[in-house]
Amino acid sequence: MRLKGAQILCEGLLREGVEVIFGFPGGTVLPLYDTLPQYPKLRHILVRHEQGAAHAADGYARATGKVGVCLATSGPGATNLVTGIAGAHLDSSPMVAITGQVARAFIGKDAFQEVDITGITLPITKHNYLVTKASDIARVVKEAFYLASTGRPGPVLIDIPRDVFVEEAEFSYPENIDLPGYKPTLMGHPAQIKKAARLINGASRPIIVAGRGVTISDANTELKELAEKAQIPVVTTLLGIGSFPEDHVLSFGMLGMHGMAYANLAIGAADVLIALGMRFDDRATARVSDFAPRARVVHIDIDPAEIGKNVSVEVPIVGDVKTVLGALNKEIAVGSRLDWIRHVEQWRHEHPCVLIRESEKLLPQYVVRSIYEATRGNAVIVTGVGQNQMWAAQHFWYTKPRGFISSGGLGAMGFELPAALGAQIGCPRETVWCIAGDGGFQMTMQELATIVQENSPVKIAIMNNGFLGMVRQWQELFYKRNYVGTPLWGPDYVKIADAYGIPAVRVTQKDVVRSAIKQAMASDGPFLIDFSVEPEENVYPMVPPGASLAEYMEAPQECVAPVDSVTLPASNL
Amino acid sequence: MNSKHVLVALVQDEPGVLNRVASLFRRRGFNIDSIAVGHTETPRTSRVTVVVDSGTGDVEQVRKQFEKLVDVTKVSDLTEESIVARELALIKVKATAFTRSEIMQIVDIFRANIVDVAADSVIVEVTGDEDKVESLYQLLRGFGVKELARTGRLAMTRGGLGPLPVEETEAQRLKKPRP
Incomplete structure (x- = not known):
């Protein structure tokens, strides 16, 4: 069957199970857009800026586990994708980005809207392709989806010149993939697994640190089995949130710079640390030379280059977390470590990091907690970056995988709104809450139009403190309150929402928080709440930059007192 | 201790692959001492030999x-292996009627060759390990070196099977009894 390049691309996308493309048209992708109506199963979602397309594809991928697809034209279209691609790369999110390129004869001539996007994205993609003939498209699409979704997932970019879209070629979709340089190791080495089991069985103060890899490999059940069988406390990284139910008695929250004090203390005391699908990021480890100083480390990760990169490891196991844990759990002895668990539990009582202080003011933590209560935790939370992100991580109990979506590695403000859109498109039945700061929201708020055009019922909570809050917090704590560049004027977000046809309310008083959230939940479509929160509220605990995990700062003591009627979730065990 | 590491890689012969390799070393903070690329015994596979200084990071x-x-496809660190390592240099040396014979003597001692003779210069071709090339270069500098071009190091393990998969496949293929 002879088809044009654009048709071959669409045929390939269909065969890879693609249902949604987040895109923005332009000159070099016109032949592709001309072809799209022939493939009604490919739903095109028109974003308002290509950065939104990449973040939305990323949000879609994180919420569903499927490959997210974004599409842009050459030149500025392609460069606008870059932030979103980098975010997907650092957080191992499966994505295929398709860009148009100037016609082959113009490549290298500095033609109109020409950029070397494969060159630009070389360090931020898992792999990328410049397709030079239509007959290559089928193979490249097959390989791109395979690369994006297997092993350690990541973004793959396909750059297609305009004239290749219209060139005809014989179409047959390849059945096999021939990539001699790409063979991810799935099975862990049996001897290493035995060694890890011996180490864990002999441990008296073991701790599990679960990262995003647990959810990527769908190893949540296996993780729970390991923790329960051997009675090991579990802490997670920021992106590992939801990989282990946070209402579980063995769950001790998030570690790291804004992690729970008890999680960080447990890391410091542990004699064996089992790291699952995580990469010892500096925000998680704090000063790495003092990270888990007493622990012998077992590191299970699918990416061999992560082993020993930041932390020296006694038992490395390269493999898929689910497969490796499946084998490891068989070797693990049923254990009772009540003393150790009581010890960590004691720290939790002494350092109640998730208590919200008694205050008549509208505290952002209280807003997050109220969303938790209104949704009963059954929601997908998509955050911005900064204080709102940390409060959303701390004051909401995530009990299922893929319920917390956040730009972790890149920390890209502006991720929240388009990623929430992507998550909602991918999971139409879920309640999706976008928890934004007023800074990040202003970076990509044009995607409100996309949300309306798609009638996507995203609920938006803006934690409006009139500051770039996290940077302000650093200025307060480490730069003598020298607030430079952080006080932030913003528009009237209720009027903004109104202009887009989105119902919205402003909340300035604590006592109407819950009713506003209920109103939002009762609304069929999108809804926006502008919460005028306490402007100079800080995120605690905090490990100062350059300090070790043990040197966390807690909220000033006089502020800490139990909040009204918050009930801690009951345990499962 | 030798801080120079020899990494040998087999790569698919795709456009831009050298760019990918060079970009990787740059962004991971490594200085490349030398890099040499060429075809291998297997079609569509190239061999890249990179010499890096371990002083700049974890090799x-x-x-x-x-x-x-x-x-x-595969990257091996050959630093600790028993290897043959060679590089080639072309050195254009000023040569007059008075100095030419002395240059030729030195070239002979080093088992190098003179591959071009002009009225006022000669081009010396030398192959060997880095020390040999360096020594000859230092000697010839006394006559005035007009131009120097070096290939960078090539390396191969001695004897038997190499650590690289293509060589293994090739060797296994040769071992098979002929029908």
């Missing part, structure tokens, strides 16, 4: 990152 880490590139 095992960069080897693993190198191997992660999709176009790269």
Whole structure:
């Protein structure tokens, strides 16, 4: 069957199970857009800026586990994708980005809207392709989806010149993939697994640190089995949130710079640390030379280059977390470590990091907690970056995988709104809450139009403190309150929402928080709440930059007192 | 202790692969001392020999990152192996009627060749390990070196099977009894 390049691309996308493309048209992708109506199963979602397309594809991928697809034209279209691609790369999110390129004869001539996007994205993609003939498209699409979704997932970019879209070629979709340089190791080495089991069985103060890899490999059940069988406390990284139910008695929250004090203390005391699908990021480890100083480390990760990169490891196991844990759990002895668990539990009582202080003011933590209560935790939370992100991580109990979506590695403000859109498109039945700061929201708020055009019922909570809050917090704590560049004027977000046809309310008083959230939940479509929160509220605990995990700062003591009627979730065990 | 590491990689012969390799070393903070690329016995496979200084970082880490590139099949660190390592240099030396014979004598001692003779210069071709090339270059500098071009190091393990998969496959193929 002879088809044009654009048709071959669409045929390939269909065969890879693609249902949604987040895109923005332009000159070099016109032949592709001309072809799209022939493939009604490919739903095109028109974003308002290509950065939104990449973040939305990323949000879609994180919420569903499927490959997210974004599409842009050459030149500025392609460069606008870059932030979103980098975010997907650092957080191992499966994505295929398709860009148009100037016609082959113009490549290298500095033609109109020409950029070397494969060159630009070389360090931020898992792999990328410049397709030079239509007959290559089928193979490249097959390989791109395979690369994006297997092993350690990541973004793959396909750059297609305009004239290749219209060139005809014989179409047959390849059945096999021939990539001699790409063979991810799935099975862990049996001897290493035995060694890890011996180490864990002999441990008296073991701790599990679960990262995003647990959810990527769908190893949540296996993780729970390991923790329960051997009675090991579990802490997670920021992106590992939801990989282990946070209402579980063995769950001790998030570690790291804004992690729970008890999680960080447990890391410091542990004699064996089992790291699952995580990469010892500096925000998680704090000063790495003092990270888990007493622990012998077992590191299970699918990416061999992560082993020993930041932390020296006694038992490395390269493999898929689910497969490796499946084998490891068989070797693990049923254990009772009540003393150790009581010890960590004691720290939790002494350092109640998730208590919200008694205050008549509208505290952002209280807003997050109220969303938790209104949704009963059954929601997908998509955050911005900064204080709102940390409060959303701390004051909401995530009990299922893929319920917390956040730009972790890149920390890209502006991720929240388009990623929430992507998550909602991918999971139409879920309640999706976008928890934004007023800074990040202003970076990509044009995607409100996309949300309306798609009638996507995203609920938006803006934690409006009139500051770039996290940077302000650093200025307060480490730069003598020298607030430079952080006080932030913003528009009237209720009027903004109104202009887009989105119902919205402003909340300035604590006592109407819950009713506003209920109103939002009762609304069929999108809804926006502008919460005028306490402007100079800080995120605690905090490990100062350059300090070790043990040197966390807690909220000033006089502020800490139990909040009204918050009930801690009951345990499962 | 030798801080120079010799990494040998087999890579798919795709456009831009050298760019991927060079970019990786740059962004991981490594200085490349030399890099040499050429075809191998297997079609569509090229061999890249990179010499890096371990003083600039953890070589095992960069080897693993190198191997992660999709176009790269295998990367071996040959530093600790028993290897043959060679580089080639072309040295254009000023030569007059008075100095030419002395230059030729030195070239003979080093088992190098003179591959071009002009009225006022000669081009010397020398192959050997880095020390040999360096020594000859230092000697010839006394006559005035007008131009120097070096290939960078090539390396191969001695004897039997190499650590690289294509060589193994090739060897296994040869071992098979002929029908």
